[in-house]
Amino acid sequence: MPGTSPLLLLQVIKKETFRAVIDLIIFECLVATCIIMVGLFVSGEWEHLTTEMEGYKLGKVSYIMNLTWTAVSWQLFSIGSTGLICDASSLFSNAISVVGLPIVPILAVFFFHDKMSGVKAIAMVLAIWGFASYVYQHYLDDSRSKNSAGHVERCNVS
Structure with missing residues (x-):
C-alpha cells in the first residue's frame, strides 16, 4: 500500500x-x-x-x-x-519507508554476524541519500515560502 x-x-x-x-x-x-x-x-x-x-x-x-x-x-x-x-x-510515507531500509542490514551485521557486501553498502548510501534529498527539498520549499510570505507582508505594510 x-x-x-x-x-x-x-x-x-x-x-x-x-x-x-x-x-x-x-x-x-x-x-x-x-x-x-x-x-x-x-x-x-x-x-x-x-x-x-x-x-x-x-x-x-x-x-x-x-x-x-x-x-x-x-x-x-x-x-x-x-x-x-x-x-x-x-511521498512522506515512502520517504519514511526508505529511511528504514538501512537499519535492517546494519542490525543483521550486528546480531546475525552477516557480511557487509558492497551492494548492501551502496544500497544503504542511496537510501540515506534519498531521504536526505527529501528533507533538504522540504527545507528549501519551506524557506522559499517564508521568504515570499515575508516579502508580501513588507509590501502590504509600506
Whole structure:
C-alpha cells in the first residue's frame, strides 16, 4: 500500500474511517495469502517445509517465532504506512519507508554476524541519500515560502 494516494483509498473503500482502512489491509493480505498458498501447494514446495524447519540452526520454536514476528511486524508496517498516507502524503510515507531500509542490514551485521557486501553498502548510501534529498527539498520549499510570505507582508505594510 505504500505509494497509494488518499483519493484512491477513498474511491475504493468509500469511507474515511480507521476501521475501513484496517479492513482494506486485512482483505489485501488475505488475498495475497491465498495466492501464496495456492502457489505453495501447486509447486510442491509444501513437502519441504518440515525439512526446512528441522534444518533451522536455532530450532523449530525459533523458526516459528521468526515467521510469526515477521508477519506481525509487516502488518504493523502496513498499518503505519497507510496511516502516514492518510495523514500526511504518499511521498512522506515512502520517504519514511526508505529511511528504514538501512537499519535492517546494519542490525543483521550486528546480531546475525552477516557480511557487509558492497551492494548492501551502496544500497544503504542511496537510501540515506534519498531521504536526505527529501528533507533538504522540504527545507528549501519551506524557506522559499517564508521568504515570499515575508516579502508580501513588507509590501502590504509600506
